[in-house]
Amino acid sequence: MERKGSSLPSLAEATIGGEKRPHDPPERRCPSCGGVLVPEWEPFPPALTAKYDKQGVWHYPACTPKCEAEIEIREWERNRRQSKVASLLARSGIPSRLNRCTFSSFDPSFSKAAAMGLSEIRAYASSWDERRSEGRGLYLCGDTPAAARRTLQRR
Secondary structure: OOOOOOOOOOOOOOEEOOEEOOOOOOOOEOOOOOOEOOOEEEEOOHHHHHHHOOOEEEEOOOOOHHHHHHHHHHHHHHHHHHHHHHHHHHHOOOOHHHOOOOOOOOOHHHOHHHHHHHHHHHHHHHOHHHHHHHOOOOOOOOOOOHHHHHHHHHO
């Protein structure tokens, strides 16, 4: 089938190397300039086709060399930040079983003190930049009821 008024087939009907592409690719925009990216179909060799049970993948090259450079810099900065966060987390002394704990995963229903503590900690975290610049910290002390230990151990 051909598009009306055009002798070119649609992306869904186009073939590469005699193989029909599976479908139109989703539209994506350049994260740098916001322009529409032009997709390219990359067919898999037979070994990968069997391994992944698909004919190939859509690839979205950067729209300009400038955009490509900006995207690489952003990716490098993101990877550097993730590496720094992982390093700081490893040196923090927080047991690995607690690394994934968040405010939303904490259940303060076992005591009023836990609920009060959670609201104080949230307030502290929400004004972190200000408190950090002032050099202020937060110390948590007191009894750890058995219910709190069970909550933490389940996570």
